[in-house]
Amino acid sequence: MLILVAPVLSGCLGGEAEPEGCDEQGYWVEITEDSPYPGLDCEAGPVRQLSITIFVYRDNDGVEWLINETSIATGIEMINSVYNPSGIDFVLDEIIWVDDAFPDVQDEEEGEEGEKPGTLNNSSEDGGDFGDQISISQLGDAFVEGYNPANVNIVMQSNGWGSYSMYPWYSREYYFSTVRASTFATSPVPSHELGHFLGLYHTHQFHDDPNSDSDLSRAFIWTQDWVTPTDQCYRTGDFICSTPYDCYTWCEDDIGCNASDLYEGYKPGQEPSEVAQCTVDQHNPSVTNLMSRYGERSEITFDQGARARYFIQYMSENAREGNLLHFSEMVYDY
Numbered sequence: 001m002l003i004l005v006a007p008v009l010s011g012c013l014g015g016e017a018e019p020e021g022c023d024e025q026g027y028w029v030e031i032t033e034d035s036p037y038p039g040l041d042c043e044a045g046p047v048r049q050l051s052i053t054i055f056v057y058r059d060n061d062g063v064e065w066l067i068n069e070t071s072i073a074t075g076i077e078m079i080n081s082v083y084n085p086s087g088i089d090f091v092l093d094e095i096i097w098v099d100d101a102f103p104d105v106q107d108e109e110e111g112e113e114g115e116k117p118g119t120l121n122n123s124s125e126d127g128g129d130f131g132d133q134i135s136i137s138q139l140g141d142a143f144v145e146g147y148n149p150a151n152v153n154i155v156m157q158s159n160g161w162g163s164y165s166m167y168p169w170y171s172r173e174y175y176f177s178t179v180r181a182s183t184f185a186t187s188p189v190p191s192h193e194l195g196h197f198l199g200l201y202h203t204h205q206f207h208d209d210p211n212s213d214s215d216l217s218r219a220f221i222w223t224q225d226w227v228t229p230t231d232q233c234y235r236t237g238d239f240i241c242s243t244p245y246d247c248y249t250w251c252e253d254d255i256g257c258n259a260s261d262l263y264e265g266y267k268p269g270q271e272p273s274e275v276a277q278c279t280v281d282q283h284n285p286s287v288t289n290l291m292s293r294y295g296e297r298s299e300i301t302f303d304q305g306a307r308a309r310y311f312i313q314y315m316s317e318n319a320r321e322g323n324l325l326h327f328s329e330m331v332y333d334y
Contacts, residue, residue, distance in 0.1 A: 021045050024329070027087060028313050036229040037306035038313065044087070047330035048312060051093035052076065053148040055139070055155045056181070062101035066156045066181035069095065075184035082191045082290060082298070086305025088198075088312065089330060096146040103138045105160035133164050134178055147174055150326040152197065154190070156181035165193035168311050169222040173321050188290060188297050195291050199311030200304055201238040203246040203285060203292045207254055210245055212236045222314075234303075238291065242301035246285035248293055251278055259283050263294055 021027070027045025028038050039045055054072060056065055072092065079090055134157060136143065147153055153176040157163075165177040177197055179190045199222075206215045214235040216223045233241035251259040257278035262285070287294040291304065300308070315325035 028309050031227055031310065033227045033230045036227050036234050037303060037310045039087070039306050039309060040303060047084075047087045047089050048309075048327040049089045049091050049330050050312070050325070050327055051148075051151045052090055053093055053146065053151040053153045054095050055098055055143055055146065055153070056095055057098045057100055057102035057156065057158075060101055060104045060158050065097070066102060066158060067184060071181075071185040075190055078185065078188075079191045079194060082188075082300060083194075083305070083308070086300065086302075086308060088305070088308060090152065090194075093148070093151055096142065098140070098142040098146075100140060100142065102158045103134065104158070105132050132161055134161055136174060147176070149323040152194070152325075153177070154179060156184065158182075163189050163193050165196040167196055168199050168315050168320075171320055173323075175320070175323055192290055192297060195300070195304075195308070198308035199314070200291050200300070200308060201240075202248075203238055203240075203243045203289050204248040204250070205238040206236065207245070207247040207250055210247070210255060215239075240301065240303050240307065242303050243289055243291075244285050245283070246292060247283065248285075251283055255282060257282050262287060265295065 021044035022039060022042035024046045026039065027042050028048070031038055035041060056067055056072075058064060059066055072095065076090055076092055083090065134155070139155065143155070153174070155176055155178045157178050157180060159180055159182055161178065161180070163177075163179050166172060166175045168175065175197065177190070177193045179193055180187070184190055206212065206218060209215075213232060215237065216226075216228065216235055219239070229235050229239075231241055237243070237245065247254040247259065248263070249259075251257055252273065252275050255278070256275070258273045258275040259278045260273065261277050285294075286292060288296045288298055289304075290297045290300045312325065312327065315323070316327060318324070
């Protein structure tokens with residue numbers, strides 16, 4: 001159960017019957033070279049609640065709403081099942097019902113059909129699912145006027161569009177996530193896209209050099225103000241120690257074996273390869289990690305949750321073109 005508390009807790013939560021927790025500073029703020037994300041030495045801590053603004057349009061014909069309130073509530077519950085263990089809670093603040101048809105993915109002006117991804121499991125390197133990305137101009141004035149720079153903004157879109165989210169460290173006027181309304185209540189993709197919003201990379205990030213000692217310079221936009229972690233696994237790849245090396249569809253070039261057996265069931269139609277399948281010793285990524293691109297993604301690791309807390313703190317301290325994330329302090333009642 002979650003309860004609101006007025007004062008911020010100080011010190012650690014004592015008592016033999018309770019897990020050892022940390023105060024706000026230890027769980028959300030403090031980092032060192034040995035502990036590069038906040039709360040890595042904590043079992044629990046104060047929960048921060050982030051408010052969501054959701055934009056709901058009508059379908060492509062301008063008739064039915066793309067999603068109803070029940071499905072929205074179910075989808076948020078699914079998202080919280082992933083992030084609550086890391087002290088992050090999402091709560092619906094407002095639904096903006098836009099009485100306009102959501103644009104069709106087909107570009108009628110040029111007469112060319114947009115790229116329609118065959119699965120929900122094909123996020124791109126820059127933080128989104130392959131497929132056409134909706135533009136601000138297509139979303140219209142209702143989005144611009146309703147956008148809340150203190151909230152987590154989510155746009156429900158019709159099928160065919162790619163799901164996208166913006167990393168928190170790039171400078172932009174609008175930070176928002178787009179997800180498919182038809183699967184919001186059942187798919188891991190909304191949680192995955194919010195992972196990008198919270199600063200989580202794909203597990204195959206910087207996969208091309210599995211022997212790298214440091215990839216910090218390749219992510220300089222945000223790492224320039226970070227510590228230099230003691231552990232090499234926090235300096236490379238997705239900057240997470242608990243996620244095994246993942247080269248996804250690029251394993252033939254990266255490590256000389258073929259890993260298609262891990263994703264063929266979710267991305268059928270791959271070109272056949274004469275290269276032998278990778279052994280478990282060569283390539284054994286997590287197929288259930290939320291930030292992977294495999295079909296069973298459903299969970300984040302302890303240090304992925306800590307990294308998400310790091311960027312929530314970052315977004316609450318840095319007004320990026322007027323965007324300053326607000327949160328409410330909460331604590332688990334054990």
